Amino acid sequence: MSNESTTQEQEQNGDAERTSEQLVELAKRRGYFFQSSGAYGGVGGFYTFGPQGASLKSNVEDAWRDRFALEEGNMEIDAPTIMPEPVFEASGHLEGFDDMLVECSECGESHRADHIVEDNTDFEDAESLPIPEVEEVIAEHELVCPSCGAGLAGEAVEAFNLMFATNIGPGDSQPGYLRPETAQGIFVEFPRLKEYARNTLPFGVTQIGRAYRNEISPRRSIIRTREFTQAELEYFIDPEEDEPDLSAVEDVGVRLYPVTEQNAEDGNEIETTIGDAVAKGVITDPWVAYFLGIAQEWYDSIGVDMDRFRFRQHLSGERAHYASDCWDAESEIDRNWIEIAGFAHRGDYDLSKHAEHSGDRFTIFKQYDEPKTVERATVDPDMSYLGPEFGGDAQAVVEELEALAGRDRSAFDDEPVEIELEGESHEIPVEKTGFAVEEQTEAGEHVVPNVIEPSFGVDRVVYTVLHHAYREDEVAGEERTYLELEPEVAPTFAGVFPLQNDDELEAQADDIASELREAGLSATYDDSGNIGRRYRRQDEVGTPFCVTVDYETIENEETTVTVRERDSTDQKRLPVDGLAETLVALREGNVAFSELEGE
C-alpha cells in the first residue's frame, strides 16, 4: 500500500514553492495537466492530463513496462478497477484502510486530524496514535480549524475509510469498491496466474492502471489525488529457495536513509552501493535490494535528478505489521521529500489472507528432488460405535479425532482417548478410533509464495520528472522557460517549422516531419506564429530539438536545415540527407549536439 504521505513532508516555503507554482501554471497553459471539470468549479483531487501530459505519462508507463515487465520477463495483466467486498475483507482494507477525520462544526470543512496535530505540535507520526489520544492532543493544544480558525477541541475524530464505495447491480446487496491499489487485482487471481507461470516460482506479475483513494484533503496538484495511476509488480518467490541475481545491481550507487540514521540525532543519508548496503545489513532483504537497484537506474534514465532522490527506510511505526522490510523512493520537490514508490517484502500475508477468506488454494506445489517418506498419524473411527454413542455429534467427533491425530499423536497412547467437544470432555476407547501411524510417500509440498512488491505512483513520477526538468534562463536578453526532459519521455522529440508561410517551405517541412516519424521519432509540424514564438512553445513543452526550413534550404544545392538544441539554444545547419539518422543518434546519446559538424 504505497503512495501515502510520509512524516517527512513539510510545508512549502519561499523560492522553492515558486517552481511548483510556475510549473502548475505552465502545465495548464501547455496541456500537461489541470484540475478536471473546471467549468463546474472543479473537484478536489481529480486532474486531467492534456495532450502533452497524456503523452509524457504514457511514455513513462512504457519505460516502466520495458524495464519491470519485459526486461525482467514478468507478465502484465489488466484487471477491473471495481472489486467486490469480500476481496477487501480479506485484504484488510475494509477494516483498516482509514484516515483520521475531524470535521469543523463551525465551517463544515473536513480535515485530517493527524495532519493538524503534526503541523502544530511536536508529534511526528500522529497517524500511529489511537483516536482518543488524538482528540486529547487537539484539546490540550487548543488546535484550530485550518480553514476558519474555530477551535477543534471537543470535535469527534473519526476513522474514515478511504475506499470509494458503490453498489454492483440493482439494490445494495452486492457492495463493491474502487480498488485502492492495483495489487489486489493480481493477488486474487493468483490461482490462475500461477498456471500461466506453469506452476513454477519465482515469477512476477505487473499491472499499470487506475487506483482510487477518497482522500479527506487532496492537495498539491497531482501529488495527492483521489484517482491516480499505479505501476505495480508483485514478484512471487519461494522464501526458502529463491535468491535474486544481485550481481546485476551490486555496483549501482544509491543514497539511503535507513532507520538508524533517521533515529540518530545527527543522522544523515548514506552514499553507498547496493552491494555494500546488503553486505553491511543496511538493506536486510536481498530481493528488496535488487529492486532498489533496478529502480535507481530506471529513475535516472527517465530524468529524475539523482541529487534530489533517495531511498528511505520505513520507521517501525510506518511499516505494515506483515512487511519485514520496506523502503520508499523519495524525490525532493520544493525542499520536501515526496514518496514516489514503495518497495516492500510482504511475506505471505496477501496470499494467506485470500486463501483463508476464499477457501481457494493460493499455493504452488513444489516437487521434491526425490519423493520423501514421512510418518503420518491417521484415524479410521468405528462408526457403528460412534453413531449410537454420539448421535448427531458423531461427525464432529470424527473431525476432532482427525485433528487430534495431526496435532498430538501421544494422546492416543492413553486409554481411553479424551477429546473435547464444545467445551465438554468425552472418552473413546482407542480401539474404536482406528488410530494408526502410516508411512506415506510425498512427491512435494504446497508452498505459500512470499511477495516482493515494488509499487510506483505514476502521477508522482510524472510530476517529479517535470519539476526536476523545469528551468528558467535568459536568451538574448529575454527570459525563457524550458523543460529539460529526457528524449525518452518528452512528448515530442522534434518540432519542424517552415520559416514563413510559403507553400514550398511548408511542403518541405511537412516532408521532413514525415521522414522523422518514419524513423520512429515523434515530430510535430508547426507553422503558426513567428519563429521565436514557435521556439518558445517547444521549449516550454520540453521538445529537445527544432528543425527549421528556410529559403536557404530550398535554394542551395545541398539541401540543409537549421537544427536548434533546446538546452543550449545553439543552432547548426545540417544536411537534410541523413537528418533522421543524426537525430536518432542524438536521441540515443551516441553523439552530442556540440560534436556535430555544421555551420
Added chain:
Amino acid sequence: MSNESTTQEQEQNGDAERTSEQLVELAKRRGYFFQSSGAYGGVGGFYTFGPQGASLKSNVEDAWRDRFALEEGNMEIDAPTIMPEPVFEASGHLEGFDDMLVECSECGESHRADHIVEDNTDFEDAESLPIPEVEEVIAEHELVCPSCGAGLAGEAVEAFNLMFATNIGPGDSQPGYLRPETAQGIFVEFPRLKEYARNTLPFGVTQIGRAYRNEISPRRSIIRTREFTQAELEYFIDPEEDEPDLSAVEDVGVRLYPVTEQNAEDGNEIETTIGDAVAKGVITDPWVAYFLGIAQEWYDSIGVDMDRFRFRQHLSGERAHYASDCWDAESEIDRNWIEIAGFAHRGDYDLSKHAEHSGDRFTIFKQYDEPKTVERATVDPDMSYLGPEFGGDAQAVVEELEALAGRDRSAFDDEPVEIELEGESHEIPVEKTGFAVEEQTEAGEHVVPNVIEPSFGVDRVVYTVLHHAYREDEVAGEERTYLELEPEVAPTFAGVFPLQNDDELEAQADDIASELREAGLSATYDDSGNIGRRYRRQDEVGTPFCVTVDYETIENEETTVTVRERDSTDQKRLPVDGLAETLVALREGNVAFSELEGE
C-alpha cells in the same frame, strides 16, 4: 452513447455457439481473459485480461491511436473516470441513462424487462415503450422469470440508472459517478482544449480509457460487461464551413444496412463504396461517411473478418433525439450481429448543454474575413426614474428592457413601452428607456461547434478479433486449435525454442530471441515441454511464427534454424544471418512465407 445492445441481438444457437464456448475456454486457459475474482465466486460483468489478453488489447489500442489520433492529427487526453454530479445533470445521464428493471419476487433475480418482452413477444424495440406499457405487455403475455419460471405479471417495472454512484470526500454532500462514456471527460474540458487547438476548428480529441455501466444482466463474456474500455474521438467542426476530405475514403468498399432496407420486408444489406453511398444519400452526413471509411479499413487491418462485418444505420427509435445521423459498426459473432462501434453526428447538443449548466463558454470565436458592421438595438434606462417608480424591481425592469430591445425593437415604436414582469404589465415612457439603434463593428462571432463522434468498444473489438481468428484443423492426424491473428495485434510475433534442453542450443535460442526483440519484434523464448507441445501452445495464443534451434544449427557451417508458419504449419530452414530482416518482411507483408527460399 455507444455500446448498447441492438434489437438485432438474438439468442445463440447450435454450432455457432460452440465457437464462443471453445474460445472462452481457450481464453481462460491461455491467458486471454477470464471472469475476475473467481476465488470468491466471481462477479457478473467483470473480466480480467491475462498476459496474452492485456497484450492483444494494448496492441488494438495502439493501432487505434495510430490511426485515429496520430495519423489524423488529433490530440489525446487522459481524464479521470470519476466525475461530479453536475456533469451528468448536464449530459442527461442522471435523468435518462436508464434500463428497465423488473425483479422477480419469487427468486429475487433482477432482469431487463425490455429483454424479456423482446425475447418472448413480437415486440422488436421494447426499450422505446413507456414503462406502463411494458408492464401491460408482461401481464397480457403472462411472461415469466427467466431464472425461476415464476409469473412476472403485476411486478413493478422500474427505471434503473446504469451509472455506478459513489461519494467524493467524507459524507454524501458531493455525489460522484463513474463515467458511462469517456466522451464527457472531453466535452467538459472543451474551454481549455480549444486553447490547445489554438481556437481553430476543426480539431479532434481522443481518449482511450475505462467506462462503466451497471448492467442489470451482464452477459456473453466480455461483450456486455460492467467495466470496459472505450476508444472515443470527439471531432469538433464548424457546421457551416468544415468539410471532410472524402477523396481519401471514397473508394473504400463497405457493406451498409440502412434504415430503408431494415424497414423493407425483403430488405438487404447493400455492397457499395463510401463515395457512392454519399452521392446517393444513403449516408446523409459526409463527416460520418468519412469516419465509416476510415473505420472500415482499420477493422480490416487488425483482423476483423470483413465477411462478418457491416455498418447498420440506427432506426429512428434507437437514435438519440439530438443525433442527426447514426451508424453502428457490427460484427457477426455466432450468427448474431453485435455492435462494436457507433458513429454519430451529435450536433451541438453536448457543448450547448454544458454551456447552459456551467455558465462557461463552450464556443469558438470565429474571425470574419473582414469585420462586419451590424445594427444593434440598445437601451440605457434612466434610473432616476425607474428607481422611485419600481423600487426593488428596478433592476428586473432594466433586464427586461434589454431583452426586449434584442428581441423586438419595434416594441419601442409605441409610447409608452409595455413590458411584462412576473405576469404583470408595466408601462414606461420611451424617453426613459434610452432606446437607440447603434451601428457596431464585429470582428467575428462565437460559434458552438458540432461534434462527430466515432466511439469504439475496445473489449468487443478484442472479442471479435479473437472470435474471427479462431480455427480448428487437423495436423498429422491430430486436432489442432489456433488463432489466425494479424501480426500487428498478436501478443507474440515469434516463439523461439531450443529443440532440447542443451546449454548450447539454449544459448543460441536466447541470442536469437534477443536479436528479434532488438529488431522490434515481440519474441518469446520457451524451452518447456516437447517441441510439439510448444508449437501447440504458440498456435493457441496465435503466434504467427516459431523458430527452432537444433543440432544442425550449431553443427553446420552456415548457421540455420527451422522457421514454422502458424497457419500452414509449413517449415523451412533459414539462415540465422538475416533472420530478423526476413521476419520483419513477413510481418510487414512484403513477402509471403511460401515465397521464401529455404529447404
